[in-house]
Amino acid sequence: MTQWVYRFGEGKADGRAEMKNLLGGKGANLAEMSNLGLPVPPGFTITTEVCTYFYQNAKAYPAGLEGDVKSALGSVETQVGRKFGDADNPLLVSVRSGARVSMPGMMDTVLNLGLNDKTAAGLAKRTGNPRFAYDSYRRFIQMYGHVVLGVDHHHFEELLELHKEDRGVSLDTELGAEDWQKLIEAYKAKVKEELGEAFPQDPLRQLWGAIGAVFGSWLTARAVTYRKLHNIPENWGTAVNVQAMVFGNMGDDCATGVAFTRNPSTGANEFYGEFLVNAQGEDVVAGIRTPQHLTIAGKKANRSTLPAMEEAMTAVFGELDGVRKRLESHYRDMQDIEFTVERGKLYMLQTRSGKRTAQAALKVAVDMVGEGLIDRRQAVSRIDPASLDQLQAEDRGARGEKVILVRTETSPEDIHGMHAAVGVLTTRGGMTSHAAVVARGMGRPCVSGAGDLRIDEAARIMKVRDVVVRDGDLLTIDGGTGEVMLGEVPTIQPELSGDFSELMTWADQFRRLKVRTNAETPTDARMARRFGAEGIGLCRTEHMFFDGGRIVAMREMIVADTTEGRRAALAKIMPMQRDDFVELFRIMRGLPVTIRLLDPPLHEFLPNSRSEMEEVAKAAGVSTDHVAQRAAMLKESNPMLGHRGCRLGITYPEVYEMQARAIFEAATLVKQETGETVETEIMIPLVAIPRELSILKEMIDRVAGEVAAARKMTTPYLVGTMIELPRACLMADKIAVDAAFFSFGTNDLTQTTYGLSRDDAARFLQDYERRGILPVDPFITLDPEGVGELVKIAVERGRRQRPELKLGICGEHGGDPASVRFCARVGLDYVSCSPFRVPIARLAAAQAALADTSAAAHATD
């Protein structure tokens, strides 16, 4: 027979912490605390299976439930020595929802259930505290009226405010028993007026009303939306917890509070929380009264003048501190707890794993390993890789004037502005748009695609609805959350030290995937090494052409209409390019460096303004009109699918030839200087046709031979390709004939698989996500079914042709935890991501490996 109701109370329970699916998080933990012998007011949990039954049977309850509830209620009555509905000594209960995972926004709580005209009078007499009794009753009518009967809150608030006005007082605490009695009558009249029937006086009817409301709340629009947003399945259902009330508001020997077993913002092993004397739980949250600190240390740290619980209620505090230690050693994790003190006696009302900042998560995990509570595997598995983003916000405080670059969208010309800026804000674009990619690479926070912003560049203002922000106003942006805040918010310097670096070394012991970085500047390369990068997986050489005078030489090369013209311009760029590589090789000594030959649409480099054209004309020794003509000719209507990637190398071989020469000369120079060989990997972008690669490989091999002959020294190198077009995935076996490695360019692969512009999609993808058409933005998290399937095909076909084929990913997905797990599963050798994401990738890679070993362990069980 199915057990629909599980009891718990002081000393024992039917359930356990592991039964969250059946009892919900709250119910399972109440049972667990009872089993631990902690002081939990007795009660029972109606299971999530009843919720499922309820919805499968036209909102009817299973046979036997009513009897089970009655008998569980009976045992609560016996334990506390009061009776439900008894006019002299009434049992009151709370009714709370409790799903498997916490779901704010669902019906939460009804307190003081069981009160009616008679039991309220009885409670007043028995406690000798009529004010308390009638205050409780009016709170009950208000809560029950709102959450169960659907009478809006504001009706009750209004009546309360009117009454206070009549009495000439401003605080609830200034009202006495008679005031509450008057309000009770007014509240009841209001319910009758709104519903056409009286407020229920029968406690059992009240109880079933509340149970029905909790189950009903599972399908409110709010709850449905919340589940959609958080990927919580509809069929999980909620449990209902019915529990004997204890009162924190019966006098000055009563209190209620919330606490964390450690500091949730720093992770320090200190008891952290607040309480209020003579109050009910909702008063703590409502923020009307100033809560007091639990500990004397907390009080001092916050310069509070109110006494701490440690001094005001020493004995109970000691007991609570004991519970704290007990819970931590039992759950082996930081807990978030709720408690009430009724007439000097402590009661525990809730415990659950506490939410914490990234910094606290690291400290708690590392400390708990030191304390012997958990092992390193558990520590590594516990940190959410994405949360490490919080630690990477960069402070540029020492740099004098700080500027945020605000643009509709950024283009290569903005590179200087981006370098000079501490952050970038654009109204167009998404995760992989130019602004985001470049900013991420530089470690600049960037919010791209803030579609509600209107920028008037001429007037130097930006508008968001009614708010106008002017040039010179202070702004703060959070590249992690996409928030744009008016004013200045303090930021911290990122560093990989202390707990962070310790946990990372543990993660490295478990992972199999290597982690490289996408970097082209010495600053980025150094930073990435500090964060633990094991090489460069993508050096986008085009970014090296944006600096100083190079862009002019680059434009000169593009607008040249003869091979000689191009060679002349390239000759200017070559030494600069070679010096860049020398610098990178020095920094990455001994580690592999993947250099991608020129990729972007030439279109992006075209001079736009007349003054830019004049500058290029002067450098090239041609007329400005000639430059303008060439620029017009080279304009493309679909540049992303146009003259870019290896197509440039095929049509203008002198460009790739120059780059290959610069790479080999740099490698030779560094070898001469340091005696160490540099592991270079030359990568060809946007290959779709195997022949493209074989032509270019032949050319690179030839240049390698020429440099070796001239310098009388060879350096090892590999030629490989990016796989970023669907056709390349399908042709992977043929491409692997000439490719020593593949690096998946999943930005372009996502763009071309979906036929979705990576620069424009963010605008409408939000709508797709909201409506559940796409679970997430595929430019952020790799689409495992479509794009991922192509990756799998390429891995399989490529390795079939060449078993030793090196496989990596260098699209933005390389720094996304879920995508990193995918890469581990399909057997890539490494992921490559922007420097600041290297720790995230290291951790995600370790978790992928740990999940694999535990899955394997299960399989052999």
Ligand code: PEP
């Ligand atoms: C890619 O397409 O995933 C890639 C890494 O190249 P880029 O972003 O430079 O186009």
Ligand code: MG
């Ligand atoms: Mg690409």
